[in-house]
Amino acid sequence: MPAMIRPLLLGLAALGISALLYSRAQAGGDHYFPPVKHAQTLAECGSCHLAFPASMLPAASWEKMMANLDQHFGDDASLDPQTTAAITRYLVDNAGDRGGRSYGRKLLRGVAADEAPQRITTLPKWVKEHREVPKSDWKKKDVGSKANCAACHKEAEQGYFEED
Structure with a gap:
């Protein structure tokens, strides 16, 4: 050659x-959202559930959530102040209305600028995308809740949430 x-x-x-x-x-x-690469966020958030991509919620949502970790969806997920500050900074900087804007804007359609939704599963776009999922599917043992994205989206940890 x-x-x-x-x-x-x-x-x-x-x-x-x-x-x-x-x-x-x-x-x-x-259906693509850059996955969490921040080590502290992966370690702390990912120890209980999927470390949701920061671009899936606006900055105000992450700020509110991180300020109330002692009441995190029925659990006390409190962290030391330094870890809380570092994770908050990462989530806010990459939120769907900040650094992750090019990805988050699609999921945040219909969310007013002054809103701080706490559940991705209540966002209008999420609801629309999942409207055909039977209620019984959410109650399956291997699913457990609407927040268990990885039960249906096998590549959720890599940021891919398209139908499998």
């Missing part, structure tokens, strides 16, 4: 792989 063809083939292969990865994110479209 001539010396000039090899770099060209490698370049084309790299371009193909990049296109595949890009199309994967695009394929998720309205």
Whole structure:
């Protein structure tokens, strides 16, 4: 193989792989949200449930949630002040109306700027996307609740929430 063809083939292969990865994110479209990469958020939030992508809620929601960890959906999820501050900063900086705007705006349609919803499952877009799921599915033992995204979306931890 001539010396000039090899770099060209490698370049084309790299371009193909990049296109595949890009199309994967695009394929998720309205269903892709950058997953949590922040170590403290993954460790603390992910120890009890899926560490929900920050872009799924507006900043005001994360601020309110993190300020009330002693009453976190019926549990006391309190953390030390430094950890709470670091996680809050990460979530707010990447919220759907801040740094994660390009992803979050699709899920936050219909949410007023002054609202601070506490449940992703109450967002108008989420409700619309899940309207055809039978109520009995939410009660299945392996699902347990509407917040258990990974029960139906096998790649939720990677940020993909399209139908499986």
